[in-house]
Amino acid sequence: MIAIIDYDAGNLASVERALKSLGADCAISRDAEFIASAERIILPGVGRAGSGMASLRRLGLDKVLADSVAQMKPFLGICFGTQIIFDYSEEDLTDCLGLMLGKVVRFPLDHKDADGEPLKVPHMGWNGMSLKRTHPVFAGLPPEAEFYFVHSYYLQPADESEIVGTTDYGFDFCSAVAQGSLVAVQFHPEKSGRPGLRILENFISWDGKETGDAV
Amino acid sequence: MLSKRIIPCLDVRDGKLTKGIKFKGNVDIGDPVEMAEFYYQEGADELVFYDITASHEARDIMLEVVRKVAERIFMPFSVGGGLRNVEDMRAVLLAGAEKISVNSAAVKNPEIISQGAEAFGSQCVVLGMDVLKVPVTKDIPSGYEMVIHGGRKHMGIDALWWAREAERLGAGEICLNSIDADGTQEGYEMTLTELISANVSIPVIASGGAGVPDHLADVLTGGKADAALIASMTHYGNYTVAEIKEHLAGRGIKVRNYW
Numbered sequence: 403m404i405a406i407i408d409y410d411a412g413n414l415a416s417v418e419r420a421l422k423s424l425g426a427d428c429a430i431s432r433d434a435e436f437i438a439s440a441e442r443i444i445l446p447g448v449g450r451a452g453s454g455m456a457s458l459r460r461l462g463l464d465k466v467l468a469d470s471v472a473q474m475k476p477f478l479g480i481c482f483g484t485q486i487i488f489d490y491s492e493e494d495l496t497d498c499l500g501l502m503l504g505k506v507v508r509f510p511l512d513h514k515d516a517d518g519e520p521l522k523v524p525h526m527g528w529n530g531m532s533l534k535r536t537h538p539v540f541a542g543l544p545p546e547a548e549f550y551f552v553h554s555y556y557l558q559p560a561d562e563s564e565i566v567g568t569t570d571y572g573f574d575f576c577s578a579v580a581q582g583s584l585v586a587v588q589f590h591p592e593k594s595g596r597p598g599l600r601i602l603e604n605f606i607s608w609d610g611k612e613t614g615d616a617v
Numbered sequence: 618m619l620s621k622r623i624i625p626c627l628d629v630r631d632g633k634l635t636k637g638i639k640f641k642g643n644v645d646i647g648d649p650v651e652m653a654e655f656y657y658q659e660g661a662d663e664l665v666f667y668d669i670t671a672s673h674e675a676r677d678i679m680l681e682v683v684r685k686v687a688e689r690i691f692m693p694f695s696v697g698g699g700l701r702n703v704e705d706m707r708a709v710l711l712a713g714a715e716k717i718s719v720n721s722a723a724v725k726n727p728e729i730i731s732q733g734a735e736a737f738g739s740q741c742v743v744l745g746m747d748v749l750k751v752p753v754t755k756d757i758p759s760g761y762e763m764v765i766h767g768g769r770k771h772m773g774i775d776a777l778w779w780a781r782e783a784e785r786l787g788a789g790e791i792c793l794n795s796i797d798a799d800g801t802q803e804g805y806e807m808t809l810t811e812l813i814s815a816n817v818s819i820p821v822i823a824s825g826g827a828g829v830p831d832h833l834a835d836v837l838t839g840g841k842a843d844a845a846l847i848a849s850m851t852h853y854g855n856y857t858v859a860e861i862k863e864h865l866a867g868r869g870i871k872v873r874n875y876w
Contacts, residue, residue, distance in 0.1 A: 552740045
């Protein structure tokens with residue numbers, strides 16, 4: 403059973419629908435006991451750091467999630483759910499779950515590309531990812547695969563060896579990370595067509611132990 | 618590098634697909650769920666559903682369409698038309714849409730934008746703008762005016778002012794439709810699109826007037842649009858999305874080419 407964590411962070415049903423289309427056994431839940439008993443955890447989400455963390459704490463789920471990671475349960479973060487895995491987010495100046503070391507910062511207000519053309523924030527739409535290492539959850543993706551992103555903040559992991567993939571938006575930012583049984587992506591695999599479904603499919607069958615090699 | 622998005626727009630009435638030409642003479646051309654799946658397989662980057670029925674019974678039919686679409690395609694799509702309050706928005710988002718689009722309701726009651734952004738996040742809230750070119754006046758300094766009811770009612774609101782105001786209120790994206798260009802197939806309204814896109818920091822989807830792939834290429838470069846809406850170009854089989862993308866790539870525009 404895969405638990406999709408419900409903490410009032412929107413659009414959980416699309417994650418559930420994508421998993422069900424792959425035949426996965428999953429349920430949306432905010433029940434600490436149920437989540438503790440699940441084999442896998444997905445922390446999805448669309449939201450703000452301040453209110454998202456407040457919800458998780460109020461529901462007592464911050465500890466359950468930390469325990470799951472300590473038990474080496476396969477754990478997937480998606481978009482906003484990925485951002486709050488880190489120590490700290492500049493958004494609402496929020497202390498987050500601290501399951502990975504690093505912080506989350508905003509794209510610059512006057513963000514520009516290499517030619518000096520202004521770039522819109524949020525970074526919204528389809529963009530590629532260049533893999534920095536192999537990882538079972540990211541197996542089988544063609545280099546030209548693109549993913550659907552919607553975000554104004556991006557990840558800065560403290561340990562660069564945890565970066566699985568980077569994406570170019572004015573500069574290369576970290577779009578996927580992995581550490582032990584935890585993997586997390588900045589984009590929405592449930593909204594990213596076949597390549598996104600492939601990542602979810604890989605995650606469903608991943609043991610949480612095999613973690614690939616540096617490229 | 619971010620890809621420019623190609624977004625087919627599907628007009629739905631009573632749960633069936635139509636295509637409006639200048640908002641008049643709509644004719645049924647098929648099942649929206651099948652068409653959505655077809656475009657998903659064909660490489661469209663996103664879809665827009667516009668519900669042109671407004672009665673309450675039809676609202677439930679549309680929600681059923683949204684649910685079925687969400688089960689079959691795994692990419693973003695937005696739904697607009699007749700959404701009047703946060704509860705209407707919530708129903709559409711829970712049915713599986715990624716975004717909701719508000720148009721005339723927002724012109725009449727701008728707070729619906731901030732309420733939607735507050736409840737669901739800015740990324741969910743698309744502002745649809747129907748714009749008509751008018752003489753420059755003190756009230757309409759940009760020469761582009763907001764209109765509703767398919768252009769029949771002038772609102773006395775400057776389009777550039779409204780775009781900025783909507784961004785301030787929390788709109789996450791703008792779908793900018795030129796009533797002058799809509800249905801002409803002679804190209805997007807370039808001046809309007811560039812004016813709005815250069816003056817907001819949120820993405821702008823150009824809408825109205827696409828007839829050939831070069832029109833998309835023009836508006837995605839000179840018009841500074843982040844995405845382009847299409848309808849009749851592909852609905853009637855004149856072009857495929859893949860053909861359009863190949864053409865754009867040939868003109869040096871970054872598009873998603875694997876799906």
